[in-house]
Amino acid sequence: LRVGGLVRHHRLLVPGAAAACLLLAIPASAADATPGAPGVGDSYYPSYGNGGYDVSHYDLRLKYQPTTDRLEGTTTVLATATQDLSRFNLDFALDVSEVLVGGKKAAFTATGDHELEITPAAPLDKGRPFTVVVRYHGTPSKVEASGFTAWLRTPDGAVAAGEPESAWWWYPSNDHPLDKATYDVSVAVPDGTQAISNGTLQSTSSKLGWTRYNWRSAKPQATYLTTLAVGKFDITKDTTASGLPVINAYSKDLGDNAGAARASVERSAEIVDWESTVFGPYPFEALGGYVPNVPTGFALETQTRPFYSPRQFSRGANASVVVHELAHQWFGDSVSLKDWRDIWINEGFASYAQWLWSEKEGEGTAQELADYTYASYPADDPFWTVKPADPGAENQFHGAVYDRGALALQALRNKVGDKDFFAIIKGWTAKNRYGNASVRDFITFAEKVSGKPLDELFETWLYTPAKPAASAAKAAAV
Numbered sequence: 001l002r003v004g005g006l007v008r009h010h011r012l013l014v015p016g017a018a019a020a021c022l023l024l025a026i027p028a029s030a031a032d033a034t035p036g037a038p039g040v041g042d043s044y045y046p047s048y049g050n051g052g053y054d055v056s057h058y059d060l061r062l063k064y065q066p067t068t069d070r071l072e073g074t075t076t077v078l079a080t081a082t083q084d085l086s087r088f089n090l091d092f093a094l095d096v097s098e099v100l101v102g103g104k105k106a107a108f109t110a111t112g113d114h115e116l117e118i119t120p121a122a123p124l125d126k127g128r129p130f131t132v133v134v135r136y137h138g139t140p141s142k143v144e145a146s147g148f149t150a151w152l153r154t155p156d157g158a159v160a161a162g163e164p165e166s167a168w169w170w171y172p173s174n175d176h177p178l179d180k181a182t183y184d185v186s187v188a189v190p191d192g193t194q195a196i197s198n199g200t201l202q203s204t205s206s207k208l209g210w211t212r213y214n215w216r217s218a219k220p221q222a223t224y225l226t227t228l229a230v231g232k233f234d235i236t237k238d239t240t241a242s243g244l245p246v247i248n249a250y251s252k253d254l255g256d257n258a259g260a261a262r263a264s265v266e267r268s269a270e271i272v273d274w275e276s277t278v279f280g281p282y283p284f285e286a287l288g289g290y291v292p293n294v295p296t297g298f299a300l301e302t303q304t305r306p307f308y309s310p311r312q313f314s315r316g317a318n319a320s321v322v323v324h325e326l327a328h329q330w331f332g333d334s335v336s337l338k339d340w341r342d343i344w345i346n347e348g349f350a351s352y353a354q355w356l357w358s359e360k361e362g363e364g365t366a367q368e369l370a371d372y373t374y375a376s377y378p379a380d381d382p383f384w385t386v387k388p389a390d391p392g393a394e395n396q397f398h399g400a401v402y403d404r405g406a407l408a409l410q411a412l413r414n415k416v417g418d419k420d421f422f423a424i425i426k427g428w429t430a431k432n433r434y435g436n437a438s439v440r441d442f443i444t445f446a447e448k449v450s451g452k453p454l455d456e457l458f459e460t461w462l463y464t465p466a467k468p469a470a471s472a473a474k475a476a477a478v
């Protein structure tokens with residue numbers, strides 16, 4: 001009572017006092033400032049991301065020489081301290097030559113294979129914006145962190161693409177989807193070579209034998225969705241019906257896959273237009289795709305401009321993979337996971353988008369594909385032991401996250417009916433636009449929109465390590 005009385009009295013006498021206090025710059029003394037955590041607390045990847053600050057913008061100014069794989073440059077990070085901060089980490093694996101915090105030289109040391117620990121000359125006050133400049137260089141394909149490199153060499157350049165790891169080998173960051181930021185990526189490459197990144201190409205300029213490409217991605221973007229490709233590309237430029245710039249890039253060295261790659265990726269605008277009618281407004285300012293001459297086989301939903309390995313097109317055109325990666329622009333890129341355990345909110349939805357596309361194209365309805373998928377794995381197949389809503393780090397990209405993940409959405413659609421199902425989908429992308437969400441958040445949201453209890457359905461389809469009874473994914477009581 002006494003304390004409550006005091007607080008009430010204080011508020012009555014000094015309206016707005018609480019707000020005023022927040023604005024006062026109370027310097028953090030060395031005594032109360034503490035180190036930011038070296039990880040953001042992810043359940044699968046405890047050392048990924050960092051605590052103590054929040055990044056708003058990354059500015060990368062790089063130079064890359066394909067013949068030697070030498071990368072050098074400077075990244076400027078704009079951040080705000082979320083605690084009185086005595087020191088903090090960035091996730092990074094290349095060699096650092098200098099760090100400035102707020103324009104002053106800061107001490108730094110590499111701790112672990114992807115941690116750069118930075119101690120500013122003076123502690124940083126909670127709530128205060130600060131700037132970190134990191135100068136660095138390296139040969140990224142030769143740098144192993146966690147036992148590998150996500151920097152892929154090509155005959156004429158290189159590509160940074162990987163999930164969840166890809167930033168460590170080319171820029172220092174708070175490497176977790178919880179801390180999204182905007183980006184300017186400026187890369188100088190030898191004349192005749194191109195540099196591709198996210199968003200829009202603001203300008204190019206050439207001097208002294210080097211051409212600089214200035215890319216901007218203006219909406220919040222997770223670190224692993226920031227990409228760079230250097231090589232010899234054919235670049236196509238167009239605009240969508242609604243006026244969005246479309247930029248696609250194809251390695252000049254795609255061999256027999258060149259035609260199929262173009263026949264697929266050139267449909268990006270058409271696919272985004274269709275997906276917008278199903279998922280809601282496209283969240284970003286540009287779109288496209290790029291196909292570098294990498295030897296790998298995967299694809300990745302790098303923001304605004306997915307990455308496609310040429311092998312995706314080795315059996316002919318593959319619009320389905322384009323549908324998948326562009327669906328991720330809503331599911332994964334705009335609405336990002338909170339914890340890597342929540343990967344189903346990315347992959348389940350991007351996979352279900354492929355079934356919806358098939359339905360639209362008259363190549364089998366989602367229900368037919370669900371029945372086919374369900375029947376393809378016998379009850380004793382290990383496929384059913386992976387729980388899509390918590391697959392474990394080692395199974396993060398297991399087929400079950402994708403296929404059983406899509407089955408869960410078909411089960412939901414059957415349970416709530418098409419009207420509510422598509423209202424859930426559109427409502428979800430609107431509610432969480434540019435944010436983060438968990439599997440639990442989705443279940444709660446679907447229950448709210450449909451007015452139906454859905455715990456049991458999701459328990460069966462996402463959380464049980466066994467094959468569910470077939471009837472659950474069939475048209476059930478609506």
Ligand code: ARG
Pocket residue numbers: 162163298299300301324325347397
């Ligand atoms: N999110 C990507 C996709 O399904 C998966 C990337 C898997 N990563 C990898 N290096 N194989 O489109």
Ligand code: ZN
Pocket residue numbers: 324328346347350
């Ligand atoms: Zn995917």
